[in-house]
Amino acid sequence: MSIRSSSVHFLPRLFFKYTCRSRHFNVLAIESSADDTCAAVVNSSRRILSNVVIKQHNIHKQYGGIQPLEAIREHQRNMPFAVKRALTEAGLDLIKDIDGIAFTRGPGMVGCLSVGCNAAKTLAIALDKPLVGVHHMQGHALTSILTTEDPPKYPFLTLLTSGGHTLLVLATSNTEFKILATTVDEAIGRCIDRVARLLKLEWKALGPGAALEQFVNEVPQSDIADAPIFPKPLSGQMIFSFAGFHSYMDIYLRNQGGIENFDISRKRRLARAFQASVFAHLEEKLLLALDWCNQEDIHVQDVVVSGGVASNQYLRERLRQCLDSSPDHKPVRLVFPPASLCTDNAVMIAWAAMHRFLAGDHDTYDIIPRPKWSIEDLSSGS
Incomplete structure (x- = not known):
């Protein structure tokens, strides 16, 4: 897949050094922050050469969520094959054609991060390649710069x-x-996953969040009049809170004698009411953030929405309607990565590392994971 754009404004001048070479700078990246084992190759010409994601849903379904020891074991089993597939699908040789190796340093589950970190460090030090550890959420935030023909322009908001x-x-x-x-x-993703389990939805090959979206979309939208009215936590405050939605659903179902007492239509209406409520919570906070930007005289033209929940098509429609119907805000463009790059992937890790590789900036081989790591720390280099 090739994504073309006339803008490479976020890359340093050294980018042009590589455009003059016989080939561009190729990055092999590894992502293992949770339960997906991912490897990808991306180059400095904005081309995604391969994207491998090995999921573990069938392993964790029996536990009702990610079981850390099982996740680590599966990463250890899958990582060599993910890397090999990424190189094979890219048509590249690890020694001759790969110029740098990137990995997710954090935040995430420490044991899972360690598998990816150790794999990346071993490859880099053995082959004498530069190494960059990437912030997971930075990867999500920057994906749209790679995948959008007209990339978002700074400053932009990212949800x-x-x-x-x-x-x-x-x-x-x-x-x-x-x-x-x-x-x-x-x-929000954890809240949706928990409610999907309360509703006893079948995951199949999907995760619980995707199973919920599929369940509510199986038949045309219907009335939600008999569904409960979910809480509206921290209204008017620029703070998220999702535990109340999950707790309210749990209490409601117990008061109704359990989900077994719901026929399929009522169960679907309940799921739709929940989904609409948590997405309305996102909408309210996004509008508050745009208000704050206006008050601070920060001109925002783009809102980037990323992360696994951003693959939900109903959320995409709701956010567009929300911004279009708000009379208090100037027109704002919504930018989404492709759905396949909203969930965890190594493409975003390779791209987020690219500017550092091209600037000749990289990490030492004794780097360790950071399971707790604020995205704000990136500006200070810490």
Whole structure:
């Protein structure tokens, strides 16, 4: 897949050094922050040469969520094959054709991160390649710069929605991020996964969040009049809170005698009411963030929405309608990565590392994972 653009504004001048070579700078990247084992090759000409994602849903379904020891074991089993496939599909030789190796340093599950970190360090030091550890959420935030023909322009807002994080961030460069809102309890992806389990949805080859989306879309939208009214936590405040949605659903189902007492139509209406409520929570905070930018005289033209939850088509429609119907804001463009690059992947890790490789900046081989790591720390280099 080739993504063309006339703009490479976020890359340093040294980019042009590589455009004059017989080939561009090729990065092999590894991502293992949670339960997907990922490897990819991306080059400095904005081309995705390969993208391998090995999922573990069938392993974790029996536990109702990610079981850390099982996730680590599966990463250890899958990582060599993911790397080999990425190189084979890219048609490249690890020694001759790969110029740098990147990996997810954090945040994430420490044991899972360690598998990817050790694999990347071993390859880099054995082959004498430069190494870069990448912030996972930085990868999500910058994906649209790679995949959009007309990339978002700084400063832009980015809404990061995943199983581990829910953040509203102002991006002013590829390394400078200001957190405007975060969650005080659980992330939206975790909340959706928990509710999908409460509803006893069948995962099949999907994760619980994707199973919920598929379930509510199996038949045309219907009335949700008999569904409960979910809470609206922290209304008017630029703070996320999703634990209440999950708790409310749990209590409601117990008061109704359990999900077994719901026929399929009522169960689907309940799922739709929940999904609409958590997405309305995102909408409210996004509008508050745009208000804050206006008050601070920060001209935002683009809103980038990324992370696993951003692959939900209903969320994409809701956010577009929300911004279009708001009379208090100037027109804002919504930018989404392709759905396949919203969930965890190594393409975003390779791209987020590219500017450092091209500037001749890389990490030492004794780098270790950072399971807790604020995206704001990137601007200070810490």
